[in-house]
Amino acid sequence: MHYDIIVLSAVILLVFLFLRFPVFVSLLAAALTYFFLTPGVTTSIFAQRFIAGSESPALLAIPLFVFSGVIMNATGLTKRIMNACEMVVGRRWGGLGHVTVMLATIMGGMSGSNLADAAMQSKMLVPEMNKRGFTNAYSSVLTATSAMITPLIPPGIAMIIYGSVANISIGKLFMAGVGPGLLLMVLLMAMNTFVSHRRGYKPTRTEKLTTSQVLPNIGSAAVALALPVIIIGGIRIGVFSPTEAGAVAIAYAFVVGAFYREMKLGDLRDSIVETASTTAGIMLIIAGASAYAWVLTKEKIPQSVTQYFVDNVSNPWVFMLLVNVLLLIVGMLIEGNAAMIVLVPLLAPAAEAYGFDPIHFGMVFIFNMALGALSPPMGTLMFVTCAITKCSLRDFIKEAVPFYILCLTALMLLVFFPQLTVGIVNLIWT
Numbered sequence: 001m002h003y004d005i006i007v008l009s010a011v012i013l014l015v016f017l018f019l020r021f022p023v024f025v026s027l028l029a030a031a032l033t034y035f036f037l038t039p040g041v042t043t044s045i046f047a048q049r050f051i052a053g054s055e056s057p058a059l060l061a062i063p064l065f066v067f068s069g070v071i072m073n074a075t076g077l078t079k080r081i082m083n084a085c086e087m088v089v090g091r092r093w094g095g096l097g098h099v100t101v102m103l104a105t106i107m108g109g110m111s112g113s114n115l116a117d118a119a120m121q122s123k124m125l126v127p128e129m130n131k132r133g134f135t136n137a138y139s140s141v142l143t144a145t146s147a148m149i150t151p152l153i154p155p156g157i158a159m160i161i162y163g164s165v166a167n168i169s170i171g172k173l174f175m176a177g178v179g180p181g182l183l184l185m186v187l188l189m190a191m192n193t194f195v196s197h198r199r200g201y202k203p204t205r206t207e208k209l210t211t212s213q214v215l216p217n218i219g220s221a222a223v224a225l226a227l228p229v230i231i232i233g234g235i236r237i238g239v240f241s242p243t244e245a246g247a248v249a250i251a252y253a254f255v256v257g258a259f260y261r262e263m264k265l266g267d268l269r270d271s272i273v274e275t276a277s278t279t280a281g282i283m284l285i286i287a288g289a290s291a292y293a294w295v296l297t298k299e300k301i302p303q304s305v306t307q308y309f310v311d312n313v314s315n316p317w318v319f320m321l322l323v324n325v326l327l328l329i330v331g332m333l334i335e336g337n338a339a340m341i342v343l344v345p346l347l348a349p350a351a352e353a354y355g356f357d358p359i360h361f362g363m364v365f366i367f368n369m370a371l372g373a374l375s376p377p378m379g380t381l382m383f384v385t386c387a388i389t390k391c392s393l394r395d396f397i398k399e400a401v402p403f404y405i406l407c408l409t410a411l412m413l414l415v416f417f418p419q420l421t422v423g424i425v426n427l428i429w430t
Contacts, residue, residue: 023335027288053290063279064246075257075265094196095204108153118147122388136397136398140391143227148370171235177422243411289341316354331372
Protein backbone atom coordinates (compact mmCIF):
# COMPACT_ATOMS: atom_id res chain seq x y z
CA MET A 1 0.00 0.00 0.00
CA HIS A 2 1.29 3.45 -0.93
CA TYR A 3 -1.37 5.70 0.54
CA ASP A 4 0.99 8.68 0.76
CA ILE A 5 1.56 8.59 -3.00
CA ILE A 6 -2.17 8.10 -3.65
CA VAL A 7 -2.98 11.16 -1.54
CA LEU A 8 -0.32 13.18 -3.37
CA SER A 9 -1.70 12.16 -6.77
CA ALA A 10 -5.23 13.10 -5.66
CA VAL A 11 -4.00 16.51 -4.49
CA ILE A 12 -2.26 17.07 -7.83
CA LEU A 13 -5.46 16.12 -9.65
CA LEU A 14 -7.52 18.67 -7.69
CA VAL A 15 -4.91 21.42 -8.00
CA PHE A 16 -4.67 20.97 -11.77
CA LEU A 17 -8.45 21.06 -12.09
CA PHE A 18 -8.73 24.25 -10.06
CA LEU A 19 -6.01 25.81 -12.22
CA ARG A 20 -8.26 25.06 -15.22
CA PHE A 21 -5.94 22.59 -16.92
CA PRO A 22 -7.77 20.29 -19.37
CA VAL A 23 -9.39 17.40 -17.52
CA PHE A 24 -7.38 14.71 -19.33
CA VAL A 25 -4.12 16.55 -18.55
CA SER A 26 -5.08 16.68 -14.86
CA LEU A 27 -5.81 12.95 -14.84
CA LEU A 28 -2.55 12.15 -16.63
CA ALA A 29 -0.56 14.25 -14.15
CA ALA A 30 -2.16 12.42 -11.23
CA ALA A 31 -1.54 8.99 -12.76
CA LEU A 32 2.05 9.75 -13.78
CA THR A 33 2.81 10.96 -10.25
CA TYR A 34 2.01 7.48 -8.99
CA PHE A 35 3.94 5.69 -11.75
CA PHE A 36 7.09 7.77 -11.31
CA LEU A 37 7.14 7.70 -7.50
CA THR A 38 6.04 4.13 -6.75
CA PRO A 39 8.87 1.55 -6.61
CA GLY A 40 8.45 -1.47 -8.87
CA VAL A 41 5.83 0.12 -11.14
CA THR A 42 6.94 0.83 -14.71
CA THR A 43 5.63 3.57 -16.95
CA SER A 44 4.98 1.02 -19.69
CA ILE A 45 1.94 -0.09 -17.69
CA PHE A 46 0.71 3.48 -17.79
CA ALA A 47 0.92 3.50 -21.58
CA GLN A 48 -0.91 0.18 -21.78
CA ARG A 49 -3.75 1.35 -19.52
CA PHE A 50 -4.03 4.69 -21.30
CA ILE A 51 -4.52 2.95 -24.65
CA ALA A 52 -6.61 0.07 -23.33
CA GLY A 53 -9.01 2.46 -21.62
CA SER A 54 -10.25 3.71 -24.97
CA GLU A 55 -10.37 0.32 -26.73
CA SER A 56 -13.61 -1.05 -25.30
CA PRO A 57 -15.96 -2.06 -28.16
CA ALA A 58 -18.88 -0.50 -26.28
CA LEU A 59 -17.22 2.92 -26.59
CA LEU A 60 -17.58 2.76 -30.38
CA ALA A 61 -21.16 3.84 -29.82
CA ILE A 62 -20.00 7.28 -28.66
CA PRO A 63 -18.78 8.70 -32.02
CA LEU A 64 -21.65 6.97 -33.80
CA PHE A 65 -24.37 8.56 -31.68
CA VAL A 66 -22.61 11.93 -31.65
CA PHE A 67 -22.43 11.84 -35.46
CA SER A 68 -26.10 10.88 -35.79
CA GLY A 69 -27.10 13.82 -33.59
CA VAL A 70 -24.97 16.24 -35.60
CA ILE A 71 -26.49 14.93 -38.83
CA MET A 72 -29.97 15.41 -37.37
CA ASN A 73 -29.14 19.09 -36.84
CA ALA A 74 -27.65 19.45 -40.31
CA THR A 75 -30.69 17.95 -42.04
CA GLY A 76 -33.10 20.38 -40.40
CA LEU A 77 -34.84 17.76 -38.29
CA THR A 78 -34.11 19.70 -35.11
CA LYS A 79 -36.06 22.69 -36.40
CA ARG A 80 -38.94 20.46 -37.45
CA ILE A 81 -39.08 18.93 -33.98
CA MET A 82 -38.96 22.39 -32.43
CA ASN A 83 -41.92 23.50 -34.56
CA ALA A 84 -43.87 20.40 -33.54
CA CYS A 85 -43.14 21.09 -29.86
CA GLU A 86 -44.34 24.66 -30.30
CA MET A 87 -47.64 23.43 -31.68
CA VAL A 88 -48.14 21.23 -28.61
CA VAL A 89 -47.23 23.71 -25.86
CA GLY A 90 -47.18 27.11 -27.57
CA ARG A 91 -50.50 28.20 -26.07
CA ARG A 92 -49.33 27.66 -22.50
CA TRP A 93 -47.76 30.36 -20.33
CA GLY A 94 -44.04 30.42 -20.99
CA GLY A 95 -44.67 28.49 -24.19
CA LEU A 96 -41.17 28.90 -25.59
CA GLY A 97 -39.70 27.71 -22.30
CA HIS A 98 -41.76 24.54 -22.59
CA VAL A 99 -40.47 24.13 -26.14
CA THR A 100 -36.92 24.32 -24.77
CA VAL A 101 -37.57 21.52 -22.26
CA MET A 102 -39.40 19.30 -24.74
CA LEU A 103 -36.77 19.78 -27.44
CA ALA A 104 -34.00 18.86 -24.99
CA THR A 105 -35.87 15.70 -24.05
CA ILE A 106 -36.43 14.64 -27.64
CA MET A 107 -32.97 15.56 -28.90
CA GLY A 108 -31.46 13.73 -25.91
CA GLY A 109 -32.83 10.61 -27.53
CA MET A 110 -30.80 11.32 -30.66
CA SER A 111 -27.48 12.99 -29.91
CA GLY A 112 -26.60 11.63 -26.46
CA SER A 113 -24.37 14.67 -25.75
CA ASN A 114 -25.62 17.23 -23.21
CA LEU A 115 -23.00 19.83 -24.16
CA ALA A 116 -23.90 19.58 -27.84
CA ASP A 117 -27.60 19.97 -27.08
CA ALA A 118 -27.00 22.89 -24.70
CA ALA A 119 -24.91 24.67 -27.34
CA MET A 120 -27.48 24.02 -30.05
CA GLN A 121 -30.43 25.28 -28.00
CA SER A 122 -28.48 28.27 -26.69
CA LYS A 123 -28.01 29.38 -30.29
CA MET A 124 -31.52 28.53 -31.52
CA LEU A 125 -33.89 29.29 -28.65
CA VAL A 126 -32.32 31.68 -26.13
CA PRO A 127 -32.26 34.70 -28.52
CA GLU A 128 -35.92 34.07 -29.40
CA MET A 129 -36.84 33.69 -25.72
CA ASN A 130 -35.14 37.01 -24.97
CA LYS A 131 -37.14 38.69 -27.75
CA ARG A 132 -40.34 37.42 -26.15
CA GLY A 133 -39.55 38.93 -22.76
CA PHE A 134 -37.66 36.16 -20.98
CA THR A 135 -34.62 37.45 -19.10
CA ASN A 136 -31.30 36.27 -20.48
CA ALA A 137 -30.37 34.68 -17.14
CA TYR A 138 -33.62 32.70 -16.93
CA SER A 139 -33.39 31.59 -20.57
CA SER A 140 -29.80 30.46 -20.04
CA VAL A 141 -30.56 28.56 -16.84
CA LEU A 142 -33.63 26.83 -18.30
CA THR A 143 -31.63 25.81 -21.38
CA ALA A 144 -28.69 24.47 -19.35
CA THR A 145 -30.94 22.63 -16.88
CA SER A 146 -32.95 21.09 -19.72
CA ALA A 147 -29.70 19.73 -21.16
CA MET A 148 -29.36 17.65 -17.98
CA ILE A 149 -32.07 15.43 -19.47
CA THR A 150 -29.77 14.36 -22.31
CA PRO A 151 -27.56 11.92 -20.34
CA LEU A 152 -30.70 10.42 -18.77
CA ILE A 153 -32.65 9.76 -21.96
CA PRO A 154 -31.41 6.93 -24.21
CA PRO A 155 -28.93 6.81 -25.89
CA GLY A 156 -26.99 8.99 -23.44
CA ILE A 157 -23.21 8.75 -23.72
CA ALA A 158 -22.98 8.57 -19.93
CA MET A 159 -24.97 5.32 -20.00
CA ILE A 160 -22.58 3.80 -22.54
CA ILE A 161 -19.56 4.69 -20.42
CA TYR A 162 -21.17 3.54 -17.17
CA GLY A 163 -22.27 0.24 -18.68
CA SER A 164 -18.81 -0.48 -20.08
CA VAL A 165 -17.08 0.38 -16.78
CA ALA A 166 -19.54 -1.41 -14.48
CA ASN A 167 -20.00 -4.33 -16.89
CA ILE A 168 -23.80 -4.13 -16.90
CA SER A 169 -26.29 -4.10 -19.77
CA ILE A 170 -26.19 -0.84 -21.72
CA GLY A 171 -29.55 -1.73 -23.26
CA LYS A 172 -31.12 -1.95 -19.79
CA LEU A 173 -29.52 1.35 -18.81
CA PHE A 174 -31.03 2.91 -21.92
CA MET A 175 -34.47 1.72 -20.87
CA ALA A 176 -33.96 2.71 -17.22
CA GLY A 177 -33.25 6.29 -18.27
CA VAL A 178 -36.74 6.90 -19.65
CA GLY A 179 -38.31 7.37 -16.21
CA PRO A 180 -35.75 9.83 -14.79
CA GLY A 181 -35.65 11.77 -18.05
CA LEU A 182 -39.43 12.19 -18.20
CA LEU A 183 -39.56 13.01 -14.48
CA LEU A 184 -37.11 15.87 -14.89
CA MET A 185 -38.96 17.07 -18.00
CA VAL A 186 -42.28 17.26 -16.13
CA LEU A 187 -40.74 19.03 -13.14
CA LEU A 188 -38.99 21.59 -15.35
CA MET A 189 -42.18 22.32 -17.27
CA ALA A 190 -44.05 22.78 -13.97
CA MET A 191 -41.33 25.16 -12.80
CA ASN A 192 -41.49 27.08 -16.08
CA THR A 193 -45.27 27.41 -15.81
CA PHE A 194 -44.99 28.77 -12.25
CA VAL A 195 -42.26 31.27 -13.12
CA SER A 196 -44.00 32.35 -16.33
CA HIS A 197 -47.24 33.18 -14.50
CA ARG A 198 -45.35 35.23 -11.92
CA ARG A 199 -43.21 37.13 -14.43
CA GLY A 200 -45.68 37.40 -17.29
CA TYR A 201 -43.88 35.20 -19.83
CA LYS A 202 -46.77 34.84 -22.26
CA PRO A 203 -47.63 32.05 -24.71
CA THR A 204 -46.13 32.17 -28.18
CA ARG A 205 -49.64 32.19 -29.65
CA THR A 206 -53.23 32.34 -28.42
CA GLU A 207 -55.20 30.93 -31.33
CA LYS A 208 -55.83 27.28 -32.05
CA LEU A 209 -54.17 25.78 -35.09
CA THR A 210 -56.17 24.14 -37.83
CA THR A 211 -55.68 20.54 -38.86
CA SER A 212 -54.07 21.65 -42.10
CA GLN A 213 -51.49 23.60 -40.09
CA VAL A 214 -50.79 20.81 -37.62
CA LEU A 215 -50.49 17.70 -39.77
CA PRO A 216 -47.47 18.69 -41.93
CA ASN A 217 -45.33 19.62 -38.91
CA ILE A 218 -46.38 16.61 -36.89
CA GLY A 219 -45.65 14.33 -39.82
CA SER A 220 -42.15 15.68 -40.41
CA ALA A 221 -41.31 15.52 -36.70
CA ALA A 222 -42.65 11.97 -36.42
CA VAL A 223 -39.91 10.81 -38.78
CA ALA A 224 -37.30 11.99 -36.28
CA LEU A 225 -39.24 10.80 -33.24
CA ALA A 226 -39.17 7.27 -34.60
CA LEU A 227 -35.40 7.03 -34.06
CA PRO A 228 -35.40 6.42 -30.27
CA VAL A 229 -38.13 3.81 -30.75
CA ILE A 230 -36.05 2.06 -33.41
CA ILE A 231 -32.96 2.10 -31.17
CA ILE A 232 -34.65 0.74 -28.04
CA GLY A 233 -36.81 -1.72 -29.95
CA GLY A 234 -33.90 -3.04 -31.99
CA ILE A 235 -31.74 -3.58 -28.92
CA ARG A 236 -34.55 -5.23 -26.99
CA ILE A 237 -35.46 -7.81 -29.66
CA GLY A 238 -31.80 -8.48 -30.44
CA VAL A 239 -31.62 -7.11 -33.96
CA PHE A 240 -28.51 -5.12 -33.09
CA SER A 241 -26.30 -4.30 -30.09
CA PRO A 242 -26.11 -0.84 -28.45
CA THR A 243 -22.90 -0.19 -30.41
CA GLU A 244 -24.49 -1.24 -33.69
CA ALA A 245 -27.48 0.94 -32.84
CA GLY A 246 -25.22 3.96 -33.33
CA ALA A 247 -24.54 2.90 -36.92
CA VAL A 248 -28.26 2.35 -37.45
CA ALA A 249 -28.91 5.87 -36.15
CA ILE A 250 -26.41 7.33 -38.65
CA ALA A 251 -27.95 5.40 -41.54
CA TYR A 252 -31.42 6.56 -40.50
CA ALA A 253 -30.24 10.18 -40.24
CA PHE A 254 -28.74 10.04 -43.74
CA VAL A 255 -31.91 8.54 -45.20
CA VAL A 256 -34.03 11.25 -43.61
CA GLY A 257 -31.54 13.91 -44.70
CA ALA A 258 -31.69 12.67 -48.28
CA PHE A 259 -35.49 12.78 -48.15
CA TYR A 260 -35.60 16.44 -47.05
CA ARG A 261 -32.63 17.42 -49.26
CA GLU A 262 -31.42 20.12 -46.87
CA MET A 263 -27.91 18.85 -46.10
CA LYS A 264 -25.13 20.06 -48.37
CA LEU A 265 -21.64 18.68 -48.86
CA GLY A 266 -20.23 21.44 -46.67
CA ASP A 267 -22.63 20.47 -43.88
CA LEU A 268 -21.36 16.90 -44.06
CA ARG A 269 -17.75 18.08 -43.78
CA ASP A 270 -18.59 20.27 -40.79
CA SER A 271 -20.50 17.42 -39.16
CA ILE A 272 -17.52 15.08 -39.49
CA VAL A 273 -15.17 17.68 -38.00
CA GLU A 274 -17.53 18.38 -35.09
CA THR A 275 -17.95 14.67 -34.40
CA ALA A 276 -14.20 14.06 -34.48
CA SER A 277 -13.53 16.98 -32.15
CA THR A 278 -16.24 15.96 -29.65
CA THR A 279 -15.22 12.30 -29.70
CA ALA A 280 -11.52 13.09 -29.29
CA GLY A 281 -12.22 15.17 -26.20
CA ILE A 282 -14.32 12.45 -24.62
CA MET A 283 -11.90 9.63 -25.44
CA LEU A 284 -8.87 11.51 -24.08
CA ILE A 285 -10.70 11.93 -20.79
CA ILE A 286 -11.70 8.25 -20.77
CA ALA A 287 -8.12 7.13 -21.50
CA GLY A 288 -6.63 9.35 -18.78
CA ALA A 289 -9.27 8.32 -16.26
CA SER A 290 -8.68 4.66 -17.11
CA ALA A 291 -4.97 4.98 -16.25
CA TYR A 292 -5.81 6.64 -12.94
CA ALA A 293 -8.52 4.07 -12.19
CA TRP A 294 -5.90 1.32 -12.61
CA VAL A 295 -3.81 3.04 -9.95
CA LEU A 296 -6.74 3.01 -7.51
CA THR A 297 -7.51 -0.62 -8.29
CA LYS A 298 -3.88 -1.72 -7.80
CA GLU A 299 -3.81 -0.08 -4.38
CA LYS A 300 -7.10 -1.85 -3.54
CA ILE A 301 -8.89 1.42 -2.87
CA PRO A 302 -12.27 0.03 -4.09
CA GLN A 303 -12.08 -2.85 -1.63
CA SER A 304 -11.08 -0.48 1.16
CA VAL A 305 -13.93 1.90 0.43
CA THR A 306 -16.44 -0.95 0.30
CA GLN A 307 -15.16 -2.43 3.54
CA TYR A 308 -15.22 0.97 5.25
CA PHE A 309 -18.85 1.54 4.37
CA VAL A 310 -19.88 -1.98 5.35
CA ASP A 311 -18.09 -1.71 8.71
CA ASN A 312 -19.30 1.78 9.60
CA VAL A 313 -22.70 2.23 7.92
CA SER A 314 -25.36 -0.31 8.80
CA ASN A 315 -28.34 1.29 7.05
CA PRO A 316 -28.38 1.00 3.23
CA TRP A 317 -30.27 4.29 2.83
CA VAL A 318 -27.74 6.16 4.95
CA PHE A 319 -25.07 4.75 2.63
CA MET A 320 -27.01 5.94 -0.40
CA LEU A 321 -27.43 9.46 1.00
CA LEU A 322 -23.71 9.66 1.84
CA VAL A 323 -22.84 8.52 -1.67
CA ASN A 324 -25.12 11.18 -3.15
CA VAL A 325 -23.42 13.90 -1.12
CA LEU A 326 -20.02 12.60 -2.28
CA LEU A 327 -21.09 12.43 -5.92
CA LEU A 328 -22.60 15.92 -5.87
CA ILE A 329 -19.33 17.34 -4.52
CA VAL A 330 -17.23 15.37 -6.99
CA GLY A 331 -19.53 16.35 -9.86
CA MET A 332 -18.90 20.01 -9.05
CA LEU A 333 -15.14 19.51 -9.32
CA ILE A 334 -14.46 16.82 -11.94
CA GLU A 335 -15.83 16.23 -15.43
CA GLY A 336 -18.60 13.63 -15.26
CA ASN A 337 -17.12 11.00 -17.60
CA ALA A 338 -13.77 11.08 -15.81
CA ALA A 339 -15.42 10.87 -12.39
CA MET A 340 -17.48 7.94 -13.59
CA ILE A 341 -14.50 5.86 -14.70
CA VAL A 342 -12.65 6.55 -11.44
CA LEU A 343 -15.53 6.21 -8.97
CA VAL A 344 -17.77 3.50 -10.43
CA PRO A 345 -15.25 0.73 -9.57
CA LEU A 346 -15.12 2.19 -6.04
CA LEU A 347 -18.81 2.66 -5.31
CA ALA A 348 -20.72 0.15 -7.45
CA PRO A 349 -19.45 -2.91 -5.51
CA ALA A 350 -20.37 -1.23 -2.22
CA ALA A 351 -23.86 -0.40 -3.50
CA GLU A 352 -24.34 -4.00 -4.58
CA ALA A 353 -23.18 -5.18 -1.14
CA TYR A 354 -25.97 -3.10 0.38
CA GLY A 355 -28.51 -4.72 -1.92
CA PHE A 356 -29.11 -1.89 -4.39
CA ASP A 357 -29.97 -2.86 -7.96
CA PRO A 358 -26.97 -2.09 -10.25
CA ILE A 359 -29.23 -0.45 -12.84
CA HIS A 360 -30.91 1.75 -10.22
CA PHE A 361 -27.56 2.79 -8.72
CA GLY A 362 -26.23 3.50 -12.20
CA MET A 363 -29.02 5.97 -12.96
CA VAL A 364 -28.60 7.66 -9.56
CA PHE A 365 -24.88 8.00 -10.32
CA ILE A 366 -25.53 9.44 -13.78
CA PHE A 367 -28.10 11.91 -12.42
CA ASN A 368 -25.57 13.18 -9.88
CA MET A 369 -22.98 13.71 -12.59
CA ALA A 370 -25.56 15.53 -14.73
CA LEU A 371 -26.35 17.88 -11.84
CA GLY A 372 -22.64 18.41 -11.24
CA ALA A 373 -22.28 19.59 -14.85
CA LEU A 374 -24.72 22.40 -14.00
CA SER A 375 -23.02 23.43 -10.74
CA PRO A 376 -20.07 25.72 -10.01
CA PRO A 377 -17.12 25.79 -9.89
CA MET A 378 -16.50 23.32 -12.76
CA GLY A 379 -19.98 23.03 -14.29
CA THR A 380 -19.40 22.45 -17.99
CA LEU A 381 -23.06 23.00 -18.91
CA MET A 382 -23.00 26.32 -17.11
CA PHE A 383 -19.85 27.51 -18.88
CA VAL A 384 -20.92 26.34 -22.36
CA THR A 385 -24.33 27.97 -22.09
CA CYS A 386 -23.07 31.24 -20.62
CA ALA A 387 -20.31 31.48 -23.24
CA ILE A 388 -22.93 31.41 -26.01
CA THR A 389 -25.68 33.49 -24.39
CA LYS A 390 -23.25 36.04 -22.86
CA CYS A 391 -24.89 35.57 -19.46
CA SER A 392 -22.68 36.41 -16.48
CA LEU A 393 -21.89 33.51 -14.14
CA ARG A 394 -23.16 35.56 -11.20
CA ASP A 395 -26.57 36.11 -12.79
CA PHE A 396 -26.71 32.49 -13.90
CA ILE A 397 -26.01 31.08 -10.43
CA LYS A 398 -28.48 33.46 -8.76
CA GLU A 399 -31.24 32.51 -11.21
CA ALA A 400 -30.37 28.81 -10.96
CA VAL A 401 -30.97 28.42 -7.20
CA PRO A 402 -34.64 27.28 -7.56
CA PHE A 403 -33.58 24.91 -10.33
CA TYR A 404 -30.92 23.35 -8.10
CA ILE A 405 -33.60 22.72 -5.47
CA LEU A 406 -35.88 21.20 -8.10
CA CYS A 407 -33.11 18.91 -9.38
CA LEU A 408 -32.25 17.79 -5.85
CA THR A 409 -35.94 16.97 -5.34
CA ALA A 410 -35.91 14.89 -8.52
CA LEU A 411 -32.74 13.14 -7.32
CA MET A 412 -34.34 12.20 -4.00
CA LEU A 413 -37.40 10.84 -5.81
CA LEU A 414 -35.08 8.79 -7.98
CA VAL A 415 -33.18 7.48 -4.94
CA PHE A 416 -36.19 6.45 -2.86
CA PHE A 417 -38.40 5.20 -5.69
CA PRO A 418 -36.38 2.65 -7.68
CA GLN A 419 -39.50 1.89 -9.72
CA LEU A 420 -38.72 5.04 -11.72
CA THR A 421 -35.73 3.21 -13.19
CA VAL A 422 -35.92 -0.56 -12.79
CA GLY A 423 -39.72 -0.64 -13.07
CA ILE A 424 -39.63 -0.02 -16.81
CA VAL A 425 -36.67 -2.38 -17.26
CA ASN A 426 -38.44 -5.21 -15.44
CA LEU A 427 -41.60 -4.60 -17.43
CA ILE A 428 -39.82 -4.99 -20.77
CA TRP A 429 -36.99 -7.43 -19.98
CA THR A 430 -39.12 -10.03 -18.16
